[in-house]
Amino acid sequence: MNEAASTLEGWYALHDFRSMNWTAWKAADDEERAVALDELQEFWNDWKKVEEASQGSTVVYTVVGQKADFVMMHLRETLEDLKAVENAFNKTTFAKYTTKAYSYVSVVELSNYLGKEGEDPMQNPEIIARLKPVLPQRQYICFYPMNKKRELNDNWYMLSMDERRTMMRSHGMIGRSYAGKVKQIITGSVGFDDWEWGVTLFADDALQFKKLVYEMRFDEVSARYGEFGSFYVGSLLNESTLEEMLKL
Ligand code: VOV
Incomplete structure (x- = not known):
């Protein structure tokens, strides 16, 4: 029997994709819109408090194209905490002007493929920081889910x-050549969602996503074993750029 890689897990992740119901947003009067924005601001402040208390992290990005209008990526300590933040958003006035587009549930994961022999990873502060990361506020995000193939001739799970x-x-060597340009967060989703991993990339230059993903396509682990879902790409939203996006 082949040996499973051992994995370390950190915070749970929810990628919550929403579309705007522009018709409803435009039909609302100024006061209704102001109430919705105020509540959203409060909600945003709650996320910041969670981050300050090192109990999770949240970022919000636009999504370009018709798959969604924006994504909230939440990291939290438990699945219950994730559900709570999802519910809390759904209960806001602002949520009634949005529709659910897609979601992805996973957990921050590190595998032991390149780990150091004999080292207890949980004593390594760098590893802890990677398992419970403060999400980077880079200008762009790229998210996609993926599998490793389980076909007769190309079965990742049958390899030693x-x-x-x-x-x-x-794979790691290619990734490292993008150090400083692209930051990756790999989340495992076997047993949680429809694909095996979520890949979330952050960069200040969106073209670096294209270059990295393309280069990896030639690397055996992606070329032979990678299967990919839909790609989502967008740019950072903060309170003021969100207001700008919602201005009529
Ligand atoms: C920014 C670049 C970057 C860097 C530095 C990087 C490095 C590394 C290392 C060192 C390791 C192994 C140890 C660990 O940390 O778990 C991984 C692990 C993984 N990766 Fe990666 N990856 C990157 C980037 C990166 C990309 C762009 C993709 C998507 C692949 C593509 O073709 O579109 C990816 C996928 C993965 C996956 C699915 C795993 C888990 C595989 C498993 O079987 O367990 N990854 N990755």
């Missing part, structure tokens, strides 16, 4: 640990 480690090393 050594074969997988060799390929992951090559």
